[in-house]
Amino acid sequence: MLLRQLEYFVTVARERHFARAAEACYVSQPALSTAIAKLERELNVTLIHRGQNFEGLTLEGERLVVWAKRLLAEHDGLKAEAAAMRTGISGTLRLGTGPTVSTTTAQPVATFCGLHPLAKVTICSRLSSTDLLRQLRDFELDAAIAHFGPDDRSGLEVVPLYQERYVLLVSGDHLASGYDTITWAEAAQLPLALLMPHMRFRQFIDKAFAANGVVAAPQVETDSVASLYSHVATGAWASVVPHTWLRAIPAMGAARAVRLVEPEATAQISIAIHAGSGSVAARAFVNVIAGARLDETFGLERRELVAGLSRP
Numbered sequence: 001m002l003l004r005q006l007e008y009f010v011t012v013a014r015e016r017h018f019a020r021a022a023e024a025c026y027v028s029q030p031a032l033s034t035a036i037a038k039l040e041r042e043l044n045v046t047l048i049h050r051g052q053n054f055e056g057l058t059l060e061g062e063r064l065v066v067w068a069k070r071l072l073a074e075h076d077g078l079k080a081e082a083a084a085m086r087t088g089i090s091g092t093l094r095l096g097t098g099p100t101v102s103t104t105t106a107q108p109v110a111t112f113c114g115l116h117p118l119a120k121v122t123i124c125s126r127l128s129s130t131d132l133l134r135q136l137r138d139f140e141l142d143a144a145i146a147h148f149g150p151d152d153r154s155g156l157e158v159v160p161l162y163q164e165r166y167v168l169l170v171s172g173d174h175l176a177s178g179y180d181t182i183t184w185a186e187a188a189q190l191p192l193a194l195l196m197p198h199m200r201f202r203q204f205i206d207k208a209f210a211a212n213g214v215v216a217a218p219q220v221e222t223d224s225v226a227s228l229y230s231h232v233a234t235g236a237w238a239s240v241v242p243h244t245w246l247r248a249i250p251a252m253g254a255a256r257a258v259r260l261v262e263p264e265a266t267a268q269i270s271i272a273i274h275a276g277s278g279s280v281a282a283r284a285f286v287n288v289i290a291g292a293r294l295d296e297t298f299g300l301e302r303r304e305l306v307a308g309l310s311r312p
Contacts, residue, residue: 003075005039006068008032009047013065017054073139076279090118093281096132096144097125099225100201100241101164101269103248104298105145108289115288119281126223129200136272142282143273145289147200156272159286162295163266166205167246169229170238171255183262185212193220193228193237201267205240208265229255244298269294 012021012032022029040047047061048054057065093112097105102125109121127135133152135141148158168187188209194216195202209216220231228239232255246257271289273282 003072005035006072008035009039010065010068010072012036012048012054013057069139089116089281089284091281092120092122093285094140094142095121095123096127096135096141097123098129098132098146098200099126099223101145104244104294108292111292112285112288116284128198142279143271143285145269145271147267148270148272155275157275158270158272159290160268160270161289162269162298164269165243165266166208166240166260167243167257168238168260169232169241169255169257171232171235181259181261183212184208184260185214187238187240187260188214188216190238191236192216192218193222193231193239194218195228196221196223199223201242204265204267208263211263
């Protein structure tokens with residue numbers, strides 16, 4: 001069995017098309033098909049349903065493609081470990097985040113790159129929680145920062161980073177300037193722009209609204225926190241955003257942040273990597289971001305918000 005055969009098999013499973021897979025692997029389609037057929041003979045199983053075109057993986061193929069991805073990732077990790085011994089950590093750290101936590105990575109990434117100048121970082125920040133978990137488990141990401149529930153942790157090493165809290169971002173005449181807190185029930189009566197219902201952050205805040213016996217009925221829904229800011233800036237809507245975004249995009253102009261209370265809800269943000277087989281770069285980044293003590297950094301920002309201080 002050759003690593004090349006596993007690579008071809010994994011690429012066909014990803015592309016779901018023989019010609020595209022061959023193009024991605026820079027080989028002819030007959031060469032790719034021959035290599036996969038040889039792999040099937042060696043394993044004594046059929047991996048792919050074949051007809052005129054690719055017709056999907058067999059049951060055996062669905063199970064064995066997971067092993068193939070792991071073996072290829074371990075091979076890449078072996079090469080990266082050897083390279084790190086020679087010249088330090090290099091290559092690319094593939095980091096995934098949810099939209100609401102994307103801004104918290106900037107300082108840890110800066111520290112990581114400062115410590116490992118030969119390394120590069122790619123950040124995918126528009127992924128749903130489902131896509132984050134799938135790509136992490138499929139070895140398409142090295143690490144992910146998000147909300148991880150108890151059912152999300154199988155096969156992963158999860159390190160808590162900080163507690164995410166929620167604030168109402170408001171401008172215009174929707175709320176008198178003397179307010180420094182607002183209940184979720186009161187916020188539900190405002191014209192709202194919120195993240196889309198399938199996003200985990202939205203699901204958390206919907207639960208907070210429900211705890212007060214109300215349902216949020218936003219007029220505008222988007223998949224971007226930055227978009228929420230722009231809608232609030234018009235004065236037409238209010239929104240609920242993570243308190244960490246007050247550092248990345250301070251409330252500007254007439255917009256201001258107000259604490260949401262009754263309840264004062266929180267959600268745990270963590271970083272996850274593959275349990276026992278994370279890449280060299282991933283484990284180095286975990287050490288950096290855990291050492292950044294984001295719980296203290298963002299906890300301080302929360303206390304400043306409580307005290308009514310504006311962010312610089």
